[in-house]
Amino acid sequence: MHKENEFILAIQKVLEPKQILLNEPMKYHTTFKIGGPADYLLLPASLDELTEVLAAVKSYDMPLTILGNGSNVLVLDRGIRGVVIKFDKSFAYLKQKEDSVVAGAGALLKDVSKFAARCGLTGMEFAVGIPGSIGGAVFMNAGAYDGEISHIVSAVTAVSRDGEVKRFERKELDFGYRHSVFQENGDIICEIELSLMSGIHTEIHDKMGDLTQRRESRQPLEMPSAGSTFKRPVGHFAGTLIEQSGLKGFRIGGAQVSPKHAGFVINAGDAKAQDVLDLINEVQRLVYEKHGVKLYPEVRTLGEK
Structure with missing residues (x-):
């Protein structure tokens, strides 16, 4: 804990209290509305603040993750160790x-x-x-x-x-x-x-x-998602392959293949990251079984299972 305490003291010299969030649930910072806590979520408001934060991160050898608007990512259920830097309105x-x-x-x-x-x-x-x-x-x-x-x-x-x-x-x-x-x-x-x-x-x-x-x-814009779940396979559309595999509306836990557009996995109700991973794996398996086409996720996973 000694290193972590020193790191926080160093960061407090650079950022205001409102720019430092400890053990912050990442479900509040992703469009999927899923994700465990980040140890330190930092919100630098300028290039100078960013470079000073990076100097502290390097000095105390902290793991570092960069987050944009939180779309196109799935934060895993145990959250993200170390520092997450997010750019908000100031950037x-x-x-x-x-x-x-x-x-x-x-x-x-x-x-x-x-x-x-x-x-x-x-x-x-x-x-x-x-x-x-x-x-x-x-x-x-x-x-x-x-x-x-x-x-x-x-x-x-x-x-x-x-x-x-x-x-x-x-x-x-x-x-x-x-x-x-x-x-x-x-x-x-x-x-x-x-x-x-x-x-x-x-x-x-x-x-x-x-x-x-x-x-x-x-598209199911009314539901939490990370956008299109899979990359476009050459010569095909992922959503069409998934729909043709009979998977529209298919659900594991709180994660569901959107009934509106099969290319989207949505958070249909308090989904865990593991629900999403299990659903993605099952969709990949069944589409390959039926069509012989491998689907690869477009969504990036961050953090620990």
């Missing part, structure tokens, strides 16, 4: 720079999309309904409706675990399907520059309205 700033938008990593995709629309800029419409932060979207190269974050990112400012501020140009980001360089290098995404184009306000708003309507009519 959600948005600025226009000619035909570009500069966004703090904590800005929600829907807010970035709406900001770009107000600026008369097109290219961000596809992301209006994706339930995540722009930082998380870059980390995972999020996409929807033929749009992808890699198509519009021009540069990223990140901080290494050692506190070094780095700038990555587009060609250095190693974007692929649900992949970026940050999954390998461990650097922390702080700011994103998006290269957009001038557009016509009415056309931008009409496209956003159409995509929002399509998403709301087809």
Whole structure:
């Protein structure tokens, strides 16, 4: 406990009490509404605070996890050991720079999309309904409706675990399907520059309205989930394979294959992370048995079982 006490004292010199949450249940910080406690959930409000927190994390050799908006992740039932850093509203700033938008990593995709629309800029419409932060979207190269974050990112400012501020140009980001360089290098995404184009306000708003309507009519947005559960298998759609396997509505504990869209596993009522894992495993097994296609989760798991 000696090391932990010293670590807390060091952090208290950097952050306000409201930015330091101890043994914080992660179900309050994920879109799945699932997850055990994080030992230390820290909410730095600036780049300076972030680098000082990282220095303390390194000095006291604390395990470190970075969390965006908590979408696309499943926090396991025993929670997360060590430090979780989450970017909230202080890292959600948005600025226009000619035909570009500069966004703090904590800005929600829907807010970035709406900001770009107000600026008369097109290219961000596809992301209006994706339930995540722009930082998380870059980390995972999020996409929807033929749009992808890699198509519009021009540069990223990140901080290494050692506190070094780095700038990555587009060609250095190693974007692929649900992949970026940050999954390998461990650097922390702080700011994103998006290269957009001038557009016509009415056309931008009409496209956003159409995509929002399509998403709301087809996806179980009223239920807690982590978004699409599985990566798209080559030549197939995961949701279609799952539905054709007779698994729509299939349930284990509180976790359920959405009756509305089989590509989503939802928290249908006080689900445990283990319920979700068991359901994912069973879906994988039955889809492979019926169709010979392997499904791989898109959702990232964090923490301890």
